[in-house]
Amino acid sequence: NAGVMQNPRHLVRRRGQEARLRCSPMKGHSHVYWYRQLPEEGLKFMVYLQKENIIDESGMPKERFSAEFPKEGPSILRIQQVVRGDSAAYFCASSPPSHSGDTEAFFGQGTRLTVV
Amino acid sequence: DAKTTQPTSMDCAEGRAANLPCNHSTISGNEYVYWYRQIHSQGPQYIIHGLKNNETNEMASLIITEDRKSSTLILPHATLRDTAVYYCILMKTSYDKVIFGPGTSLSVIP
Numbered sequence: 001n002a003g004v005m006q007n008p009r010h011l012v013r014r015r016g017q018e019a020r021l022r023c024s025p026m027k028g029h030s031h032v033y034w035y036r037q038l039p040e041e042g043l044k045f046m047v048y049l050q051k052e053n054i055i056d057e058s059g060m061p062k063e064r065f066s067a068e069f070p071k072e073g074p075s076i077l078r079i080q081q082v083v084r085g086d087s088a089a090y091f092c093a094s095s096p097p098s099h100s101g102d103t104e105a106f107f108g109q110g111t112r113l114t115v116v
Numbered sequence: 117d118a119k120t121t122q123p124t125s126m127d128c129a130e131g132r133a134a135n136l137p138c139n140h141s142t143i144s145g146n147e148y149v150y151w152y153r154q155i156h157s158q159g160p161q162y163i164i165h166g167l168k169n170n171e172t173n174e175m176a177s178l179i180i181t182e183d184r185k186s187s188t189l190i191l192p193h194a195t196l197r198d199t200a201v202y203y204c205i206l207m208k209t210s211y212d213k214v215i216f217g218p219g220t221s222l223s224v225i226p
Contacts, residue, residue, distance in 0.1 A: 004159075033213055033214070035216075042218060042219075043154070043160065043216040044216075045213050045214070045215060045216075048213050056213060089157070091160065093160075104150065104162040104165060105162070105214055106162065107159035107160045107161070107162075108159050109158060109159045110157075110159050
């Protein structure tokens with residue numbers, strides 16, 4: 001059972017371009033979370049999705065950022081018109097559809113976005 | 117969700133037990149105590165979690181006080197590879213969003 005897969009691992013974009021970050025959750029997991037970690041800072045929650053639904057986007061910047069988790073395929077975090085301040089590590093996590101607290105979320109190894 | 121407080125940093129000698137404390141005095145009855153860690157530049161890694169009873173797995177032990185207001189993560193024989201930031205987090209369900217505080221930066225020293 002492969003873990004949470006994120007790609008690309010490293011992404012370089014020029015200012016004004018679009019960045020697309022992909023996350024394939026673990027098999028059987030229907031909950032996906034995205035986090036951002038700015039250089040030398042902590043992990044900040046961005047958005048929580050279930051298949052085809054955004055459940056909580058309280059941590060998403062109001063502009064330029066969007067996320068989706070389609071019925072088929074990976075979850076995508078899209079950043080339009082990137083700026084230097086978007087340079088960060090973006091982590092994805094997934095968890096199974098459990099209604100108890102007795103499972104855990106698994107994290108991918110992240111995508112490191114550098115805006116030049 | 118209730119908040120947790122952890123020491124900012126700790127040192128531990130290699131081969132010794134690392135005991136990482138966490139205070140959660142306002143924990144509610146249905147909140148689990150979860151521990152994650154982040155080794156530099158890597159994705160966070162789940163360590164262990166518990167509700168009331170002490171728990172042990174291949175990585176660590178979790179000791180929760182009877183009143184559940186505090187807990188201790190124990191790494192029985194710390195190695196250099198255990199140097200990381202350790203996060204104590206409260207969650208009601210497994211699909212709660214994980215909210216990371218500053219955590220404890222553990223340095224294992226040769």
